[in-house]
Amino acid sequence: MNWKIYQLLRFVLIVYTVQSSPLLAQSEIPFAPNSVYDLKVPTPKSILGFELGSRPVRHSDVLKFFQVLANHSNRIQLRTHGYSHEGKELIYAIVTKPENLEKFNELQAQRTRLSDPRFITQAEANSIAEKIPALAWMAYTVHGDELSGTDASLLLAYHLTASHDSLTLQLLSELIICIEPIENPDGRDRFVNMVYQWEGQVPNWDTQSLNHTGTWPRGRHNHYLFDLNRDWLVAVNPETQARIRAIQELKPQLIIDAHEMGSDKTYFFNPPDEPINHAVGDLTRKWWKIFGSEQAKSFDAYGWSYFTRDTYDEWYPAYGSSYPLYFGAVGILYEQGSTQGSVVKRSDGTIHTFRESVHHQFVSSISNLKTAANNRKSLLLDFYTLRKQGGVSGRKDDPLVFYLIPDTTSTRFQRFMELLKLHQIEVRSAEKEFNFDAYDYWSGKKGSRRFPKGTRIIPLDQPMGRLAKVMMEFDPRMTTSFLTEERKSLEKKSDSKIYDVTGWSVPIAYGLETYWSSQKPAISTQPASLVEEKQRRVISPENPPFNSSYGYLIRYNDERSIRALSTLFEKGFKVRTSEKPFSIGGSFYGSGTLLIRKHENAPELLSSLKNIAEANGIEIIPTSTALVESGSDLGGDAFPILLLPRIAILTGPGIDPTSFAPLWHLLDVRFKQRVTLLSTTDFNRFDLARYNVLLLPSGNLSLALNGSGQKKLKEWTENGGTVIAMEASASYLADSSVGFTRTALRSQVSKRLSEYEKAILNEESTVTVDSLSLWSGKIELSSQKQSNKGDELPPDFENRAKLFMPRGTIMAVQVHSEHWLGFGADRKVGATIFTSDILVAKPPVEVAARFENAENLRLSGLLWPEARQAWARTAYLTRESKGKGQVILFAGEPAFRAYYHATEQLLLNAIYLGPGLGTRFNLGW
Secondary structure (H helix, E strand, C coil): CCHHHHHHHHHHHHHHHHHHCHHHHHHHCCCCCCCCECCCCCCHHHHHCCCCCCCCCCHHHHHHHHHHHHHHCCCEEEEEEEECCCCCEEEEEEECCHHHHHCHHHHHHHHHHHCCCCCCCHHHHHHHHHHCCEEEEEEECCCCCCCHHHHHHHHHHHHHHHECCHHHHHHHHHEEEEEECCCCHHHHHHHHHHHHHHCCCCCCCCCCCHHHHCCCCCCCCCCCCCCHHHCCCCCCCHHHHHHHHHHHHHCCCEEEEEEEECCCCCEEECCCEEEECCCCCHHHHHHHHHHHHHHHHHHHCCCCCCECCCCCEECCCCCCCCHHHHCCCEEEEEEEECCCCCEEECCCCCEEEHHHHHHHHHHHHHHHHHHHHHCHHHHHHHHHHHHHHCCCCCCCCCCCEEEECCCCCCHHHHHHHHHHHHCCCCCEEECCCEEEEEEECCCCCEEEEEECCCCEEEECCCCCHHHHHHHHCCCCCCCHHHHHHHHHHHHHHCCCCCCCCCCCCHHHHHCCCEEEECCCCCCCEEECCHHHHHHHHCCCCCCCCCCCCCEEEECCCCHHHHHHHHHHHHCCCCCEECCCCEEECCEEECCCCEEEEHHHCCCCHHHHHHHHHHHHCCCEEEECCCCCCECCCCCCCCCCECCCCCEEEEECCCECHHHHHHHHHHHHHHCCCCEEEEEHHHHHHCCHHHCCEEEECCECCCCCCCHHHHHHHHHHHHCCCEEEEECHHHHHHHCCCCCCCCCEEHHHCHHHHHHHHHHHHHHHCCCCCCHHHHHHCCCCCCCCCCCCHHHHCCCCHHHHHHHCCCCCEEEEEEECCCCHHHCCCCCEEEEEECCCCCEECCCCCEEEEEECCHHHCEEECCCCHHHHHHHCCCEEEEEEEECCEEEEEECCCCCHHHCCHHHHHHHHHHHHCHHHHCCCCCCCC
């Protein structure tokens, strides 16, 4: 019998068997029924010691597997593109026909030419697209506990290196296929170890069993517990940075992002659901339909279930399947119903195995690669077209240029410039100052602005302009049709269709002075130099002489100042801070300025200060006098001493890993600060006297702070501790049933809102004195009119405010500059809010930062009228004395996803200034 006819009949028989007896036959289906494999290439079982799909592989298995393939096949090359936080190697494999590998650099040079349409014509692009293979980047398991993708990637690699069927040979000829088998090796190994630890000899399909649930924090997140699938825009983590560098270098036309979802679900692939980001154009939507229809046919051949256009939207641009859309490539999301590496019984009674999941992911990968190969030239030309369009929408009054006011001594500014460079977004620098009409994010209004020399200019008519637009635009807006559906879903089902945050503007989160215009200014510019900016950051100590007879000053206006403070603490030096602004030596110093008195410190102070200045790129100013020209003298009581923060972070079951992650990373990685991680499960047995700062990330604190836990925390705080709670944890402490703080939940004091509104009026009132009336004895008392709005609200208003809560909305916050929690911070900041709990406070609670009024509250993202009214003028940051200690509450997460640097400053103040400025007792250890 002809071999091809035999294979075809065999495949038909298998499909028939599956459809007639699916539960019996699924595990018997060959992964690629019509393939013949080269016996010179070792089989997966011979490499791993077990059949692929029978159990999940570890990171070490993956490295071994790909190395063996590379040693036995001339179709594959391996590259290391980075390392995880735990030092695990990040690899990708380049798989294509040997001739393509031999001239890889030549082909890559042509693809790079195609990627910048400013320098080649359409005719040249057509010529390149005729000749070169398209490049597909296949990425698996960014969430470590979504296991099947990695195992499918091994199967894909083996199939492409060993199979000789016609389709495989076509894929190798038409494509260069880059396989990234594990995007998150730290998380995957953590979860696979749990699966192996809790598996028994008898497979357990109950999804509530430990071998399925794992233990906190499972493996979704990386080492520091970041969700790497939310990290693409801001690239906080080394895994993301490495991946972006590789993708920017290779410039793929197709990127696959393979995930898993709940066990009861089947399989999802594109097209996505609404809302879809308005920067996603018709070309992308066309390709979603093409790839999706072919993928559907591949699943229909097996009788497998799947769905599209449901649950998973394409609004937030920071996912692995989203980043390609703003790069010029096609991005496709896979979501496979999870089995946690074994077998599950679904609620409908059907059994689903890990092997089936691996098979689904493999078939999807082959299907999409086939579609890419069949459309190779069109994919390349649309890649060229999308990069030619850049971020120019063609719509009137849409952004065309962004302007960033330069501050080369600012860490935030420098970090943002480095981020743009990572994404290969081009930045220009104005050679002279200029005037131009532009919009800002505070007012949202157009006005004439004077921009200084050196203003950074980011035009959107560049190859990476589409990404620059979605990163920087202040207020992307959802369509009316989607908002109607969302409102209907909330009203009828109390269910939101929104999957993630609705606002994310990076300049707002960074707190950078940024503007945009819909026209280009006619000015001279030059490329912005990152090297020059790095050199300008470092400011040497003033000379001569650096030595001082009295002390030294450090301006408190950047996170580098706080890093210097942390080092001074570590070395045991005594540091003070100014409670008010002052002037000395003809220079102005703001509140929070650090003072190191020479007579209070050891002789080695001078040499240490020089090292600290150089290491942190800060200016340390010597002063030989304590006498100031304005403000309080340096030897007075207005310079209290700061206390070394001894920091603990509560973590473990009940704590939101994504809230914990930026706190741990901030202190451990960026500030090199020693921190203790306390588990919620053992809170009652810990000796809290060792710490004077306790951070409570957002989460459900009821596990840790049961009756005795609350008492323990209360006693520690009253003895001088500083407790800092965020979002859900702040709401827990503010709950009247807990009774920990006088800050209240708005919903619990709705009948007494007028008391809190009166407090706001008193807080904001200006004091004027009529001296003539005072000395003459004439007395006039003006009464403040109270609005009593709280008493006039509909009975169900609080419930509706919760229903229409902000969902990742960026809201404007006013910071009280005179409060020490606001030292060094911007007077206005944008805070992301994703909660229904609203905090209100009145004296003796101090409100250090408050949300703006209703009209000016929303900066970016969706904010329904009910939420706008409810959140206006409520508390974002409160501080309250409790015995000798204090309670500090944030209504949101100030370090949200580790890129909200403007609100992060408030958190750093709470940590580093709090023990000295907010407590009355120095805890000993």
